[in-house]
Amino acid sequence: MAKRKPTVPWQRGRLVVGGLLSVALGGLTAIAGETDTRLALLVTLGSVNLTLVIDAFFRREESIHHDEGRLSEISAGLAITKSLADAPPGCHAFVREIAEQWTLIERRNSAILLKLREARQRAFTEEMRDLASGQSSLGRRQEFNPGILPELTEMTALSATGNDYWWTGRDTGYLVTERSAITANGLKLRRILVLPEAELDDAMKDVLREQMDVGIDLYVVILEEVPPLHKKCLTDDRALVTDKSGIVGVVIPGNDREDAVTDAGHFTINEDKIQTTRDILDTLAPYQVPAGTLLQDDRNPARPA
Numbered sequence: 001m002a003k004r005k006p007t008v009p010w011q012r013g014r015l016v017v018g019g020l021l022s023v024a025l026g027g028l029t030a031i032a033g034e035t036d037t038r039l040a041l042l043v044t045l046g047s048v049n050l051t052l053v054i055d056a057f058f059r060r061e062e063s064i065h066h067d068e069g070r071l072s073e074i075s076a077g078l079a080i081t082k083s084l085a086d087a088p089p090g091c092h093a094f095v096r097e098i099a100e101q102w103t104l105i106e107r108r109n110s111a112i113l114l115k116l117r118e119a120r121q122r123a124f125t126e127e128m129r130d131l132a133s134g135q136s137s138l139g140r141r142q143e144f145n146p147g148i149l150p151e152l153t154e155m156t157a158l159s160a161t162g163n164d165y166w167w168t169g170r171d172t173g174y175l176v177t178e179r180s181a182i183t184a185n186g187l188k189l190r191r192i193l194v195l196p197e198a199e200l201d202d203a204m205k206d207v208l209r210e211q212m213d214v215g216i217d218l219y220v221v222i223l224e225e226v227p228p229l230h231k232k233c234l235t236d237d238r239a240l241v242t243d244k245s246g247i248v249g250v251v252i253p254g255n256d257r258e259d260a261v262t263d264a265g266h267f268t269i270n271e272d273k274i275q276t277t278r279d280i281l282d283t284l285a286p287y288q289v290p291a292g293t294l295l296q297d298d299r300n301p302a303r304p305a
Helices: 014-032 037-086 089-108 111-132 146-151 163-167 172-185 202-214 228-234 271-287 291-299
Strands: 135-138 152-159 188-195 217-222 238-243 248-252 265-268 288-290
Touching (some): 089 111, 152 271, 202 291, 288 291
Parallel strands (some): 188 217
8 A cells, every 4th residue: 555645734834834924924014114004914915925826836846746757657658568569479478477476476475585586587587688689598408408499490510529418318309309300390400420439339330320310411520530720629519500580590508517617508699609600610521421421331341541
């Protein structure tokens, strides 16, 4: 409930004070002067009129300030209404749900819940600003989840640091979704695996076959064949993606190690990051060997050097 404004004591009211001063001034005129009482009466009436004029002036100023405040409130309300009117229906439903939950938290009047809500609001606002600017932080590798794949038309993924992911069993659901995105949605998926030659064993070759069976255009870079100058291209996993709207972006997954100091990755449509990724892929292109060629050479021991 809004607090009532404290009333002004009658002794300090403008009209009361002005009236008393007018009577006092008229009385002093009658006492001090040697004229009849008509002059004193005129002085009193003139003072009262002056009091009324001054009071009217102050009331007008107060009314202007009040109207300005109301206009500001109305303008803010109209701005909110316009923003909601311009937003798509999905945003309307989201805002309505947020308003309901916000009100419920308010009614609980818990200091802890209110503090937590403030923190969540601040974090969400920052994340939405990032998304609106074309970038977002990601958590661990799995946060760039399979559900995003059907929204892509092209994806070139460089797997340079976390190849254990492909033989620990965690990739099973991911590969199923990749197969669906490739066969049902026409996703063009190219993957480049960077492997030490010692890891190119029978188990890894089974992984290569599994990915090729899904429909992935798979390439392998033998780590030892990359000169030291170009090994700086192998410090991060990354993917160059194009979605159904034609927007190109870069995904750099988070570090998947439990002991990693920083495991957050990010997605961005920043042109510099996109160009950097393209430069890295171009730099590694001479060292890429089609996985099918490696498997074919495995069947034929006489692989050329």
